[in-house]
Amino acid sequence: xxxxxxxxxxxxxxxxxxxxxxxxxxxxxxxxxxxxxxxxxxxxxxxxxxxxxxxxxxxxxxxxxxxxxxxxxxxxxxxxxxxxxxxxxxxxxxxxxxxxxxxxxxxxxxxxxxxxxxxxxxxxxxxxxxxxxxxxxxxxxxxxxxxxxxxxxxxxxxxxxxxxxxxxxxxxxxxxxxxxxxxxxxxxxxxxxxxxxxx
Ligand SMILES: Cc1cc2nc3c(=O)[nH]c(=O)nc-3n(C[C@H](O)[C@H](O)[C@H](O)COP(=O)(O)O)c2cc1C
Numbered sequence: 001x002x003x004x005x006x007x008x009x010x011x012x013x014x015x016x017x018x019x020x021x022x023x024x025x026x027x028x029x030x031x032x033x034x035x036x037x038x039x040x041x042x043x044x045x046x047x048x049x050x051x052x053x054x055x056x057x058x059x060x061x062x063x064x065x066x067x068x069x070x071x072x073x074x075x076x077x078x079x080x081x082x083x084x085x086x087x088x089x090x091x092x093x094x095x096x097x098x099x100x101x102x103x104x105x106x107x108x109x110x111x112x113x114x115x116x117x118x119x120x121x122x123x124x125x126x127x128x129x130x131x132x133x134x135x136x137x138x139x140x141x142x143x144x145x146x147x148x149x150x151x152x153x154x155x156x157x158x159x160x161x162x163x164x165x166x167x168x169x170x171x172x173x174x175x176x177x178x179x180x181x182x183x184x185x186x187x188x189x190x191x192x193x194x195x196x197x198x199x
Contacts, residue, residue, distance in 0.1 A: 020095060022106040025057050027064035033163035042158045045167035048127035048197040053092075058164065059129075062196070063088060063099050065160040066131070066153045075101070077152035080145035086153055089132040089182050089190075091115050096182055109183050117181055120173055124195040131157070132174075133192040134184065143189075150191040157194050170194045 032038070054062065067086050070076045075084060088099040090106055093113045097106035116125040124130055133153050135146040154170045161168040171193045179190055 020108045020111065022056070022097065022108075024060035024063070024104045024106065026104065027060045027068060028057070029061075029064065029070070032160075035159075038159045038162040041162040042155075043162070044169045045199070046121075046123045046169050046195075047199045048123055048167060048195065049199060050126040050128065052198040053128045054166070054196070054198075059090070060104065062157065062160050063090070063101070063131075064104075065156045067099070067156075068101050068104075076156060077149060079149045079152075080140060080142070083140040083145070083149075085135045085137075085139035085146055086149055087134045087136060087188060088153070089134060089184075091118055091130040091132065093128050110181065112181070114178070114181050117175060118178055118193050119171060119195070120175060121171065123169075124171065124193070127195050127197045129196045131194045131196065132178065132182065132190050133194065134179075134188045134190045136188055138187045143191075146189075147191060154192060154194060157196065161196060166196060167199050168194060168196045 065076060067088055068076050079085060089109065090097045090099055091114045093115065095108050095112065096110040096114045097108050100107055115127060115130050118130045118132065119125055133150045135150065140146045158168055174190055174193050
């Protein structure tokens with residue numbers, strides 16, 4: 001019995017060592033630049049450092065701004081019929097992750113650096129952070145509405161970046177094989193990818 005227990009514990013420990021999900025720190029939901037100033041600074045900029053990465057705290061704040069809960073059951077973005085169909089995939093050098101906005105956690109979906117595969121444009125291939133904005137077609141079957149909801153995410157990311165002095169560009173041009181590389185289920189579709197990083 002003792003031996004069985006020890007084998008189970010060894011397997012459990014090994015599994016936890018390989019599990020590469022990331023618990024994000026709680027988002028900081030106050031402070032930042034005044035809204036009118038952030039709107040004045042909102043812009044597209046395609047210059048990105050290949051080395052300098054956002055901290056996990058910044059990533060948590062960014063994802064919360066993009067699609068986090070700001071009330072017990074509602075989001076920072078409005079969604080048609082409150083469908084809450086948007087799903088964010090975070091592409092980092094250490095792998096790709098699905099943002100679980102309820103648990104404030106990144107669930108690993110690939111161990112590959114998919115940043116180079118996320119774009120036909122060179123600036124995005126070397127940038128260490130791209131975020132794919134996808135949606136769940138079972139929650140919102142009408143792509144027109146999902147596009148509008150993704151627009152809210154995109155603009156929240158733009159405003160957060162303006163507030164932090166970080167560059168960003170949203171991209172509608174997305175390689176067709178990215179959903180497969182991200183292991184997206186059949187019911188999820190990518191609408192946009194946003195490149196985010198320091199100059
Ligand atoms: C839906 C959408 C798709 C876009 N797709 C791309 C793209 O694939 N590649 C790119 O470099 N910029 C893309 N852009 C960025 C636009 O070129 C940019 O927003 C526009 O030139 C205006 O500049 P501004 O954002 O600084 O106001 C896209 C913007 C939007 C809103």
